[in-house]
Every structure is written in C-alpha cells, then in structure tokens.
Amino acid sequence: MISALKNDLESIFKDIQISAPEDDRLIINAQKDAVLTILKFFKDKGYDHLAMISCTDWIEEDEFELIYIVGSYSVYAPAAEDITSDKSGVSKEAAFNGGNILLKTRISRKDPRFITAIPVFENSEPYEREIHELFGVDFKGHPRLTPLFLEREYKIPPFRKDFDTRRYVKDFFDQIPFVENKEK
Template sequence: MNLKELISELKNKYRVLDEKFNDPNHTFVSIVPDQLHAALGELKSYGWKHLSTISCVDWIDDNEFELVYHLWNWDSRSQISLKTRISRSNPHFPTIMHIFPTAKYYERDIHEFFGVEFDGNSEMEPLFLEFWDDIPPMRKDFDPLKYSREKFGERDYKVPFADFIVEEGDQK
C-alpha cells in the first residue's frame, strides 16, 4: 500500500489532527490518544511491523507530553511516525505491549526519563539510572547544570587567556 493511500484511509477511519510529510517515505500523523491503539494495530496488519522506537517530547508551555511511535515497513521501505499528546500534569497512557512486545523497554525508558506511567506494562523500575533522587531528568523543568553543580561540584580554576577572549559583538 502506498503511503498517500494509507494516509487517506487513516483519515477516513480515525480522527487525524494533522499530517505532514517529512520526505516521500516518511510521514508524521497526529492522532487522538484513545484511537492510537486501534491505528497501531491496523498499521501493523498493513505491514508496518517494525516499531523502531518510541520517543517523547516535553511541550512544557502546552502542559503536554507528546509520544511518538516510529513504525517502519520493510516491504515498501517507508516510515510512519504516529504522534499523540497526553496531559503533562498526570501522565498516564495505556501500554502497547500487546501489539508490539518490544515496546516494553522503550516504555520503561520513557517512564524513567520523563515520568510517563504506562498502564499494563509490568516492568516499570529504572533501567539506566541508579538510585535517581530528583524529578525525571529529561523534563524541561529539570535544570541539569544546577543539579550537576550541587551534586558533582565545580572545579575552581583560572583561565589565563580569559582576557584575550573576544566575545561575539565586541569586535572592533
């Protein structure tokens, strides 16, 4: 199935908020959260069988998280990225493990770094960080520099050539 045909079919069946072609073989489709699972299942049956990854974007001004599911089709060599937005204040989303079992680790990763809870995923303990003690570190309201200064300290040193560094703008 052609990517263009697929998009029009998706538009007929689901509430597609937005769609944008990145290049002829790659498109982004925004969809409402409660229809995402049905859309993923249908795409899988059409040949988009490979879940490349799940990514998460923190839209702090809109108070929303955006989950992006990247699907790849090995036959037509095309990619669809399904986007959906969920609330940032109480981030909960049903897991997609029953459609793509590999999602287990991607969801665990997103839970660790953004704090999104995936209901139905059995393993939600931290994957990479050990004994993390702050808000999830990839959120926009987390200040890594401040955290690093407090926790790991800062070296006091003098840069001997600091006077000779010319800032952009004061060149004369």
Template structure:
C-alpha cells in the same frame, strides 16, 4: 521483478495508500502529513492503541522506537516510529499527554519491542504507561530523583562546577573585558543560593 504489495509468503495484501487508509478509519480524529517521504499521523490519546494496532494490521510490522518530547507548558508528545518491510514505508505515530497527569496505555501488547522504550520514557520523562508488564527504571542509578529529559529539570552539575571545554568570550584570564555572568540554560535565578 516481484510486486512490492505481495510479501515473500505469497499472500497478497489489500494495500491502500496509508494517508487515505488513516483518513478513512479515523476521519477528523487524525491529522496526517507527509514530509520527505515519511508519513506522520497525530491522534488523541484515546486512539493511541487503536492507531498502533491499525498500523500493524496495514503492514507496519517493524517497531523501530518510541519516545517522548517535552512540549511545555501543556505536556508531552509521545512519538513512535514503525516500518513496513514490504513497501519500505515509514510511519511516525504521535499523541499527546498532559503534564499534570502523563498517562497512556502501554503499547507492549501491540509491539513487544516497545517494552524498553516505554521504560526509558517513563524513567526520563515521567510518563506512566498503564498496563506495562514491568514499568521499572532502566538506566538511572537506584534512588535517582526527577526526570532528566524534562525541560524543567535542573542540571546541578552546570551550577556546581565549570562547564568543560572552551570558555565563553570574556571569561578567560587573558585580560579581555568581562561580561555579566549568567546561569546555564534551565537553571532558576535563585537556584543554589542560601535561603533562596
């Protein structure tokens, strides 16, 4: 049976457990947690690229995905998932950027696969990845305004026409008592009113 610390090419890696390696390198600047076999490392934005480079050097060579999570009111959490094909260890890397100026250095220089993920995150959340080689829209039609995965983005279709599918109780034409009409989640109370 082969040793999981020795890759197929025969070069042995100096393997430490990832949480200890992260704590040794970053000290108080990293928060490490483990849940269901997945390790999560949270760092400040200034350590983001260094964290990605360190994870890759430690054997997490497979870049899986990168995205953002809108975390109002302060900003966005940027999340990347990488994988070690030798040890089969998964690592979730996270940092935060402010809502007022959502900027982060691009990870494309560390993982080329981050290219489209950063473009999508830029387009959907408005996070600017500085140094990205081609930070242009990827999915939305030309001229689209706004960032549709932000929690404050108003889905106009929910207001303009009835939502498809089953109606809420009391909204059918079957004589049931009606309840107060409300706007869909995320739609401001005065949205769509003339003069409002």
C-alpha cells in the same frame, strides 16, 4: 502508495491530522485514545517493526508528546522486478518501501499517564521503561517499570525541561570533596 494509505486512514479514523513531508514519511497527529487502534491498523497492514518510542517535553504547552515510529520489513518491500527493470535506480513506488510512520500524540504533563503498547508491539517494553525513567510517564499495563539506566533517584525525572542539570551538579557532584582537601 502513500496517498492510498493516507486515504485509508482518513476514511477509518476521524479526528487525526496527516501530513506527508517526504515521499517516505507519514506524520500522523492523533488523539491519545486512538493510538493503539492506529498502531494495530498499521500492524495489520504489514508494518511489523516498531523502530522506537520517543518522548518530547513541551513545557510551555504543558504537554508531553509521545512519538511512535513504525516501519516495515515485509509487505512494502520492493519487488525484484521493480529494481531490475528501472535502470536509473529504484522507482519511486519501490523506494517508498513502506517508509516510516510517525504517530504522534499529546498527553497531559501534570498527570502523565498512558497505556502500554505491548499488546500490539512487544518490543515497546524497553522504550516505555526508558520513558518512564527519564520523563516520568506512567504506562498502564506495563509489567515492570523498574529502573533501566539510572543508578540514582531523581526528584524530577532528568529529561524533563524543568530539571536543572547545573543545580543538580552543584548540589550533588560538587559536594563530594577531593580526597586531598578532605585531609586538611
């Protein structure tokens, strides 16, 4: 099943690298223009569940990597006879269960802009909001990129590798005096 999916993908999309490190996992490296089309392709195939969007800061390569993890609850679920017929457990094909699709793409770190995936998966809204807040990636078309977790403004978004947490703690938290010391 995963090989069929792989062949399908390779015939439709050019310029992508596909690897399958495990039976139930498919890693796709794609150009950033193709991301929404590939997501739509998987959604049409029955991958109806966007598990999460993640971001990695590759500071030495000057790039952010966005990772879309897509799974399925419906189409590739094992049929009932698949499970009952094989006494040793679930068969390999059935165990695949759609698996996880990891779609990776790189965007520039200097000008971190991307387009929102909300038209395809509506639940990408909070993930993109979080990435905007913690990495400073701007998602075009997102309706509200307002703060989600943080209370304070940071000059550099705190999950970037060049954010110096120790200096920040020294400059901010350590500057607040103890009440006992303040009196003296």
